[in-house]
Amino acid sequence: MAGQGRYLASTPPRPDVYVPVPRLRLCAPPTLAELAERGLLSTKPTSGLVPADEWECKNNKYHTGRKPVINYPTNNLLLNLPPLYCTGCKRTNPFAYGWKVPLCTLNHVPLRFLIRNQGEFDTCVAHAILAALDMQRGVDSALFSEAETKQALNILDLFHKYSDVFGVPFSEEHESPHTEHLALHRAACIFFLLQQYGVKYAAPKAATIPRRVLPQHHIALQVLDVFRISSLMLEHIVMLLANGFALVTGLPTGRAFTFTSSGEIYDAGLSDDNHFLVLIGSGVAHYPANPNDGNVLSTSSWPPNPSRRGWGPRLYFSARNSWKDYSHPEAALLGYGGDFNIWADQLAGVDLWGFHLPRPRG
Numbered sequence: 001m002a003g004q005g006r007y008l009a010s011t012p013p014r015p016d017v018y019v020p021v022p023r024l025r026l027c028a029p030p031t032l033a034e035l036a037e038r039g040l041l042s043t044k045p046t047s048g049l050v051p052a053d054e055w056e057c058k059n060n061k062y063h064t065g066r067k068p069v070i071n072y073p074t075n076n077l078l079l080n081l082p083p084l085y086c087t088g089c090k091r092t093n094p095f096a097y098g099w100k101v102p103l104c105t106l107n108h109v110p111l112r113f114l115i116r117n118q119g120e121f122d123t124c125v126a127h128a129i130l131a132a133l134d135m136q137r138g139v140d141s142a143l144f145s146e147a148e149t150k151q152a153l154n155i156l157d158l159f160h161k162y163s164d165v166f167g168v169p170f171s172e173e174h175e176s177p178h179t180e181h182l183a184l185h186r187a188a189c190i191f192f193l194l195q196q197y198g199v200k201y202a203a204p205k206a207a208t209i210p211r212r213v214l215p216q217h218h219i220a221l222q223v224l225d226v227f228r229i230s231s232l233m234l235e236h237i238v239m240l241l242a243n244g245f246a247l248v249t250g251l252p253t254g255r256a257f258t259f260t261s262s263g264e265i266y267d268a269g270l271s272d273d274n275h276f277l278v279l280i281g282s283g284v285a286h287y288p289a290n291p292n293d294g295n296v297l298s299t300s301s302w303p304p305n306p307s308r309r310g311w312g313p314r315l316y317f318s319a320r321n322s323w324k325d326y327s328h329p330e331a332a333l334l335g336y337g338g339d340f341n342i343w344a345d346q347l348a349g350v351d352l353w354g355f356h357l358p359r360p361r362g
């Protein structure tokens, strides 16, 4: 395979050679049964972020036996969640809630993580994936290890490896007919580099690391298997997030995206532009939820909610955005990226990516 081995061999790639999309080591996403088991690995504080009560659905005419159906909350690694759908009629639970990973603690360790501001560069894929790595290693170290890795990852190292392996600077793939197709596969290319070579830490504190563990392990972070999941698997995606799996994906973004502020639900609609994000939580909101519920005129022009004939409870995901971290009104969150929300059904047509990291050593 062209590309593979070039980095280690330090041979400059030839600019006149077609560069194939790299092949990844893939695995299936963790199953719902595996996620339910993972939920038993932690104890959740009694007063969680979200009240996770059972829900008695009285949509009787659609239930077998025409009786109410009791739906139970789910026990997940990071938090318990209310049931999302009725098992009898598939209706969405009308209970509105929202949560995100950076507000959670796991084994008393807060799961805060950063995303860098990509600035004017077309590099959201790399920024989102690196933030996902940070989220994932935060979860993994809180789960498996007492020692927490706080060292930042070196995004420039990733960009250098990208140019070395693919023969083109990241985000400038269109400059050559031999690489322009890679622009559509940036996530695969970045995951390939992370599987093959890993990403270095920004400033290895070698003096603080015992010599016997210094080689490899503390020099670069590598990704093991990568999995993909269809954006139509909404309940599965909710469970993956609640069980501490970082997911990255693209979202169509139009002009109004510029004005999206912290905590807002962005109505994506149709657009040719695509922005890559790390998903960090989920929730249910009543649509249309604002500007205000009583003003029919102000909401009648809203696009329909495909899940419930225009109105009612609708699932959303929380996302961390590498673009313009000043969209956070909270000064204390400077450098923590702008968080906003997206309607889950608007991710239709794309896949989400997740991955496994090597188990951290204590």
Ligand SMILES: [Zn+2]
Pocket (backbone or CB within 6 Å): 057, 058, 059, 063, 069, 086, 087, 088, 089, 090, 091
């Ligand atoms: Zn029901």
